[in-house]
Amino acid sequence: MLLIREIVQQAFTSGCLTVEAEEQLRKLLAKKYDAQDLRAFMKLQQATMSGVVKQESRELLYSR
Template sequence: MILIRELVQQAIATGYLTVEAEEQLRQLLAKKYDREDLTAFMRLQQAAMAGNVRQESRELLTAQC
């Protein structure tokens, strides 16, 4: 089973969060997770807000408008 921190590490390394990875994160966050995963998720949020990680879902929404 993949962990939140693994998805975060991949997104930060590539600078891109796919729709599929975002959906996996939603599913994983709905279940129990440990402090390390929560910290990783917060790092991902910060990276996205800083523009270091682009979100495919947001790019798709922008393209539709």
């Protein structure tokens, strides 16, 4: 299984957090994770709020 920071890196590379990646993050965040993963997740949160990384689920929601 991927680490949180790996999913975050994929989102930054592509510029988009996919619905599938969001689901993986939810599952991983429900388990034990280290400080590096927490920092990566917080960085992703900031990036999605500022529009640096698009959130596919929001794009789908607002495109209807």
